[in-house]
Amino acid sequence: MSNRSLKILVVEDSKALASTYKQVLEVESHKVTVTYDGKTELEIYEKELKKGFVGKTPFDIIISDNSMNEMNGREAAKVIRSFVPHQKFFFVTGEKQLILDEFDVDGKTMDVEEKPISMRLFLKKNKSSYSIRADYHIKT
Numbered sequence: 001m002s003n004r005s006l007k008i009l010v011v012e013d014s015k016a017l018a019s020t021y022k023q024v025l026e027v028e029s030h031k032v033t034v035t036y037d038g039k040t041e042l043e044i045y046e047k048e049l050k051k052g053f054v055g056k057t058p059f060d061i062i063i064s065d066n067s068m069n070e071m072n073g074r075e076a077a078k079v080i081r082s083f084v085p086h087q088k089f090f091f092v093t094g095e096k097q098l099i100l101d102e103f104d105v106d107g108k109t110m111d112v113e114e115k116p117i118s119m120r121l122f123l124k125k126n127k128s129s130y131s132i133r134a135d136y137h138i139k140t
Helices: 015-027 038-049 073-083 096-102 119-130
Strands: 007-011 031-035 061-064 089-093 110-114
Touching: 007 015, 007 038, 015 031, 015 119, 031 038, 038 061, 038 073, 061 073, 073 089, 073 096, 089 096, 089 119, 096 110, 110 119
Parallel strands: 007 031, 007 061, 061 089, 089 110
Antiparallel strands: none
């Protein structure tokens, strides 16, 4: 598997955990943007969309918690997927069942793991993104 750099959005209300994710991913040479709630996630995503990602998603993967202030991860994912259906999400949450109930978790464009997650599994899940980078058409 090649070691391609991914553009990743981390959405996690625990600043300590978000910082850990960012550090671990940057060691792997990924470009990481961090935010702490679903509302800001949408603002960042929309700003990136305006840059004109023709045929691609603005982020290779969004790593998100579910339970957050302002807007939860599920709500933000539904909005994002309404205009970019193949945006890849990886939820790391204490509410795994809520994600399983809400989305078709296929391990490709939607995946979920329960908190706490080992960094080994965290990296393994993100490395799977190398071979399934999201190069899909965006609904306009």
